[in-house]
Each structure stands twice: as structure tokens, then as C-alpha cells.
Amino acid sequence: AQKITQTQPGMFVQEKEAVTLDCTYDTSDPSYGLFWYKQPSSGEMIFLIYQGSYDQQNATEGRYSLNFQKARKSANLVISASQLGDSAMYFCAMRELIDQGGKLIFGQGTELSVKP
Amino acid sequence: KAGVTQTPRYLIKTRGQQVTLSCSPISGHRSVSWYQQTPGQGLQFLFEYFSETQRNKGNFPGRFSGRQFSNSRSEMNVSTLELGDSALYLCASSPASTSQTQYFGPGTRLLVL
Numbered sequence: 218a219q220k221i222t223q224t225q226p227g228m229f230v231q232e233k234e235a236v237t238l239d240c241t242y243d244t245s246d247p248s249y250g251l252f253w254y255k256q257p258s259s260g261e262m263i264f265l266i267y268q269g270s271y272d273q274q275n276a277t278e279g280r281y282s283l284n285f286q287k288a289r290k291s292a293n294l295v296i297s298a299s300q301l302g303d304s305a306m307y308f309c310a311m312r313e314l315i316d317q318g319g320k321l322i323f324g325q326g327t328e329l330s331v332k333p
Numbered sequence: 334k335a336g337v338t339q340t341p342r343y344l345i346k347t348r349g350q351q352v353t354l355s356c357s358p359i360s361g362h363r364s365v366s367w368y369q370q371t372p373g374q375g376l377q378f379l380f381e382y383f384s385e386t387q388r389n390k391g392n393f394p395g396r397f398s399g400r401q402f403s404n405s406r407s408e409m410n411v412s413t414l415e416l417g418d419s420a421l422y423l424c425a426s427s428p429a430s431t432s433q434t435q436y437f438g439p440g441t442r443l444l445v446l
Binding site: 259261325 | 364366368375376377378381388389391421423425427433434435436437438439440442
């Protein structure tokens with residue numbers, strides 16, 4: 218079964234507008250972490266934002282915020298004021314703490330294109 | 334602080350050969366994880382090393398192996414290369430095995446002919 222699901226293979230957004238990238242997850246572990254990474258065409262994975270399963274507030278990092286709805290098992294990424302440089306692949310990932318060590322489980326990704 | 338570095342960045346090999354990829358983590362980071370990224374399978378976890386010990390392993394055949402040195406640098410080796418091993422291999426480091434956030438290097442693009 219898919220543990221991380223990103224249902225939007227591709228998204229378009231106008232420059233300066235906000236965009237939401239969807240992510241749902243599946244786990245029975247009560248303790249887990251959720252991540253978003255950005256991958257430009259160069260290939261490097263860039264860490265954007267992290268949300269712990271016990272965090273009471275939604276995580277924010279600059280223009281990035283994570284809309285965490287635990288009961289619905291969703292962790293959507295919101296990018297405000299989109300910029301041309303935001304065009305990239307975006308991956309949602311989860312780490313379950315029952316896994317000893319750093320194993321991230323990734324979704325299939327969403328390709329975001331920002332239009333001028 | 335310098336980021337995660339990976340060498341080489343690009344590699345072309347033929348079937349049956351073996352290859353060794355190298356990863357130097359961020360200074361002070363002791364955990365190194367490896368991932369394989371392909372268009373068909375996406376990003377998949379290979380293994381994680383912490384203090385020279387493999388702590389976790391993904392679902393890959395024994396042809397894939399790794400190790401970590403006392404300075405936390407890590408290598409992964411793939412023996413008897415197959416066409417399907419063509420991929421982007423990403424290395425990530427974190428301060429400790431229980432640390433949440435992993436920071437990735439630029440990757441090594443391997444093409445097997």
C-alpha cells in the first residue's frame with residue numbers, strides 16, 4: 218500500500234499567486250515526521266519544511282507553510298507568492314520512528330510550473 | 334558550512350561492471366543515508382549508516398552494499414551492474430540517526446549501457 222500519496226502529477230500557478238500541493242499519508246505509527254523537499258532539474262533535493270506528528274501548530278518557513286490535518290492524514294504544502302524559481306519537482310516524505318535509522322518514504326512528486 | 338558532497342557527479346558503466354560512489358556528509362553529521370531515484374520507481378531508500386554501522390536497509394538485492402568510515406564519509410558499491418541500475422543516487426546526512434531532517438547532496442547520475 219502507498220504510504221505517501223501525491224495526487225497531482227503536475228501543477229501550474231501564476232507568478233505571485235499562492236499554490237497548494239497535496240500530500241496524504243498512511244501510517245499506524247503514532248510518532249512520525251513529515252517533510253517536503255524541492256528538486257530542481259539539477260537533481261539536488263532541497264529541504265523545505267518539517268512537521269512532527271505531535272506538533273500542535275502548523276509548520277512555517279518563510280513562504281512555505283504546511284497545512285497539517287492529522288485526522289485526515291494530510292500534510293499539504295502551501296507556497297505563497299510564487300516565484301519563477303519555484304518551478305521544480307516537489308516531494309512529500311514521511312519518516313516513521315519505528316524505523317531505526319533515517320529511512321524516508323517518498324511520494325511520487327508533483328511538478329510545479331510557475332508562469333510569468 | 335559546506336553541504337553534502339558526492340563524487341563522481343556523472344558515471345557511465347557497462348553491464349557486469351561494478352561501481353563505487355562516494356558521499357561526504359556535512360561536517361559534524363554522523364548519519365548517512367542513500368537513496369535511488371528512477372523515473373519508474375521514484376525515490377527508494379537503500380540503506381543508512383551511523384557510526385560505521387548499517388542501521389537500516391531497504392529492499393534491494395545484495396549487489397548493493399555500502400560502508401561508512403570513521404570520518405563519517407560513506408561509499409556505496411553496486412556489483413554486476415544491470416541496465417536497471419541506471420539512476421540518480423542521492424546521499425543524505427543528518428547529525429544523528431534519530432535526527433529528523435536529512436540534507437541531500439547533488440547526487441550521482443549513473444548510466445549503465
